[in-house]
Amino acid sequence: MTTGKDYDYIRDQMDLPRISALNEYQTKFPPADVGIQRLCRILEAFMGIEDNSQPQDNDDDDLEEMLSAFPQG
Numbered sequence: 001m002t003t004g005k006d007y008d009y010i011r012d013q014m015d016l017p018r019i020s021a022l023n024e025y026q027t028k029f030p031p032a033d034v035g036i037q038r039l040c041r042i043l044e045a046f047m048g049i050e051d052n053s054q055p056q057d058n059d060d061d062d063l064e065e066m067l068s069a070f071p072q073g
Contacts, residue, residue: 003022
């Protein structure tokens, strides 16, 4: 569970009944970002969209280009 508060606030202001109530509330009404992520996954599954993007192996070319910018003397 995330609260968006720092450790000192949680330690000083939150007790077990409040944490339990907050947990129950977030179970019934999840934060917006959780709902949006869930909706995106449902739409991707419904439309058959898959994330098959794999990183390219052009790192060697980039490394050579970067090293050529720093000549060794």
